[in-house]
Amino acid sequence: MSIQHLNEDKRDALLEAAREVAGRAYAPYSNFFVGAALLTEDGTVYRGCNVENASFGLTNCAERTAIFAAVAGLGADQLSIRAIAVATAHGQPAAPCGACRQVIFEFNPDAQVFFFGDNGMVSTTARELLPYGFRL
Numbered sequence: 333m334s335i336q337h338l339n340e341d342k343r344d345a346l347l348e349a350a351r352e353v354a355g356r357a358y359a360p361y362s363n364f365f366v367g368a369a370l371l372t373e374d375g376t377v378y379r380g381c382n383v384e385n386a387s388f389g390l391t392n393c394a395e396r397t398a399i400f401a402a403v404a405g406l407g408a409d410q411l412s413i414r415a416i417a418v419a420t421a422h423g424q425p426a427a428p429c430g431a432c433r434q435v436i437f438e439f440n441p442d443a444q445v446f447f448f449g450d451n452g453m454v455s456t457t458a459r460e461l462l463p464y465g466f467r468l
């Protein structure tokens with residue numbers, strides 16, 4: 333599958349959507365408010381935020397919240413992630429965790445992934461983030 337890179341305006345709009353939805357995160361334990369905005373191949377944007385729980389292991393990341401919303405909205409058969417952006421409400425760096433990398437990979441190994449690392453904005457792909465990701 334060839335990668336059609338988003339232009340800068342679309343990339344920036346996706347990052348801004350991620351930053352906005354980070355404000356809805358439920359993060360009373362970490363105070364680390366993360367948002368994700370996912371662009372499907374058909375142009376729809378789904379958003380997600382992290383949702384923590386008093387039983388910490390039940391916490392769900394912003395990326396997976398957005399992906400699960402997209403599955404619920406489109407049906408898994410129709411979902412191919414074109415790009416996903418991750419941002420925090422207060423500008424801290426935040427790369428997708430290992431679990432989220434595998435879940436992004438499931439819905440398109442060539443999905444573009446944007447986030448802020450220690451040295452600024454990172455533009456990469458699910459495959460680059462998870463070289464040995466697997467699909468059944």
Ligand SMILES: [Zn+2]
Binds near residue numbers: 393395428431432
């Ligand atoms: Zn995660």
